[in-house]
Amino acid sequence: MHRKQALNIQVAARLGGDLVAASVPVRGSRHDSRAQEEVGWADQITTVRAGNELLAVFADTAYVKHTKLTPRPKKKDVPRTEQDREWNRKIASMRAPVERTIAHLKQWKILSTGYRGRLAELPSVIHAVTNLKFYRQAT
Numbered sequence: 001m002h003r004k005q006a007l008n009i010q011v012a013a014r015l016g017g018d019l020v021a022a023s024v025p026v027r028g029s030r031h032d033s034r035a036q037e038e039v040g041w042a043d044q045i046t047t048v049r050a051g052n053e054l055l056a057v058f059a060d061t062a063y064v065k066h067t068k069l070t071p072r073p074k075k076k077d078v079p080r081t082e083q084d085r086e087w088n089r090k091i092a093s094m095r096a097p098v099e100r101t102i103a104h105l106k107q108w109k110i111l112s113t114g115y116r117g118r119l120a121e122l123p124s125v126i127h128a129v130t131n132l133k134f135y136r137q138a139t
Contacts, residue, residue, distance in 0.1 A: 007025035007026060007027060007119075007122055007123075007126075008025065008026040008029070008030050008032070008035040009022055009023055009025050009026075009126060010022070010023035010026075010032070010035060010036050010039055010041055011023075011101065011102050011105065012041075013097070013098040013101040013102070014098075015058075015094055015097060015098065016097055017097030017098065017100055017101045018101070018137055019101050019105075019130065019133050019134060019137060022105070022126065022130040023035075023036075023039040023041060024039055024123060025122060025123050025126055026038050026039060027119075031062065032060075032062035032063065033062055033063055033064075033065050033066065036063065036066065042065075042066050057069060058070070058091060058094050058095050058098070059095075060095070061073055069091065070091065071087070071088040071091050071092065072084045072087055072088060104133065105129065105130070105133060108129045110125055110129070111125075111126070111129060
C-alpha cells in the first residue's frame, strides 16, 4: 500500500476570486484554525487593513475563532431561524469566488491526486503551482 503525504495550505483570495497569497505548507493533518496560527496568519486576519480602513474577512466555520464573518452553525435539535439562513446565504454568495479559486488550485494534478514524492520537495511544488496561478491572473 502506498501512503500519501499530507500538508495543510492556507489560501487567501479577494472577493472577486483573485488569489492573494498561499501560505507555507504545515506538516501533517491540522485543523485549519491551528494551521492558520502556525503560519502566522491568525493575527493578520483579525487586523486586516487597507490604509486606515479595517477590511472585512470572510471565512468558513473552521475560522470562527479568528473572524466573526462566518456562517452560523446549526445547533443540535434546534431548527435554523430565517435570519440565520439569510446570513449563511449572504456569506456563501460572497465566499463562492474564493472557493472557486481554491478549486482551481486543486485542479492541478500534482495537488489533487496525492503527492507521493519526497515531502521535502512538496513545498517547492506548491510554490510553483501558486506562482503559475499568479501568472495566469496577471495575463
